[in-house]
Amino acid sequence: MQALTCACALLVVVPLALVFYHVLKSGIGALNWAFFTQLPKPVGERGGGMGNAIVGTFELLGLAALLGVPVGVCGGIFLSEYGHTRLNWWIRFAADVLNGVPSIIWGMVVCALVVVPMRGFSAWAGGIVLGFIMIPLIMRTTEEALRVVPKGYREAALALGIPLWRAILHIVVRTALRGIVTGILLALARVAGETAPLLFTASGNRYWNHHLSDPIAAVPLQIFNYAISPYEDWHRQAWAGALVLLVMVAIINIAVRALTRERLGKVP
């Protein structure tokens, strides 16, 4: 029995190793300085890179965080600290359902709400769709992080005559900060690799984006476009893009590990 369960558990490691090995093997060859700094070259010309897509991904993540972090964190604070009514049950339920909504549906909705009225694909639309995906994720992780703050700290703060909102902001949120940041990082890691919702919002761009109301490139979009192309050189670039994306997400996950480990060590 133990052997069987152990084998099943180990099965999770195998795909990770396979993915990492294969992406590394196929992608490392096309990785060079030009890959990070240059624009894609036209078909047939060798070389070039996806500097615009790498920068674009960071821009999209920044825009998404601008929307997702404040709304998600404030919502989480409401659910944990002020939530004692039926409304909270509904908000929590809605957030959980939204967490399960396929991301392409988010893309369609934002396309209808932002792209159509603005008459064009844009970085704004891409940031908004990723931000929307982040909101319910961050809301729930923030709520969980705040809930594990012992009640004693809230009581101690209020017993000093500190107003509730200040006690929440300066004592409760401060105490839960690591957990909240962890949730934000995990949400960023999750949306960093989203492709489907960007197809008809950010749309992709073969050049540098100079204006946020223009379409913008992103690494996952570039991988998609290169991978379905018939050109050998583009395939290699797609693998290199996959490697860059994988390393980015891995770095975020390692940061999360470091944050949570320190937190566990610090519990009094």
Next chain:
Amino acid sequence: MQNNLDETNPKLPARPPPKRAPGAQVAIAAAPAPAPPAAALAIRDLSVSFGANRALTQVSLDIPDRAVTAIIGPSGCGKSTFLRALNRMHDLVPSARVEGQVRLFGSDIYGPDVEPAVIRRRVGMVFQKANPFPTMSVADNVTAGLRLNGVRDRAVLAERLRQSLVMAILWDEVKDRLDAPAVSLSGGQQQRLCIARALAVQPEVLLMDEPASALDPSATARIEDLILELKESFTLVIVTHNMQQAARVSDYTAFFNMGQLVEYGPTLKIFTNPAKQQTEDYVTGRFG
């Protein structure tokens, strides 16, 4: 000593001079007892319920100024519920309902225009489990109540920091590590830090909910010494499970059972010559 919170919050009424006039309704029986001082807290028909559960029924008593009043009774008798009603901590529990009156130096703390935060600044609280803010240093913990109430003056903060730690008999132990994390202190030191933190906002009354029950005997002794020092300047109400502790530190004792006040009087009388059989059974250890 000026109260800087007064400047930031004009709603905070000044404390009236301590009166030693009669009027306190402490039950004094035949035993000779000193004339009771003026009441800091006058409690009338106080009832607390949580949803359909009534935790405290029709309690009336006067808590004298600058004295230690101990609340004793078996687990679940309403001791903590009573204590928390005295600084409106029940406001945080949506299902809690408080009826009756609690007058703090004459004014009803449950009055219609009263800010709970203002009451909690005047009636401080120390909890069973030491709960220094884990993200803050020793010094920041002590001044948290001032800083988060808008006091910015560094000189005032430094002075209050020293003063409160001296009062809590902690200064000598922590003066060289004021910037160390509060959670690096020992359990007993953490509890005295919490007392210093409560003292820093200059309350008039200090409520203590079993402040020494999680500490070892020597740390407990220090807290008890501290309580005896503090009663020179504050009104103290202390909930305790430990009857010897109540006998050692308190001037008055209230015995609660099943959510009701059974007997209240000078500590000596409650422990040596109680009026009710139930009280005698409890203090002699026959039940509870």
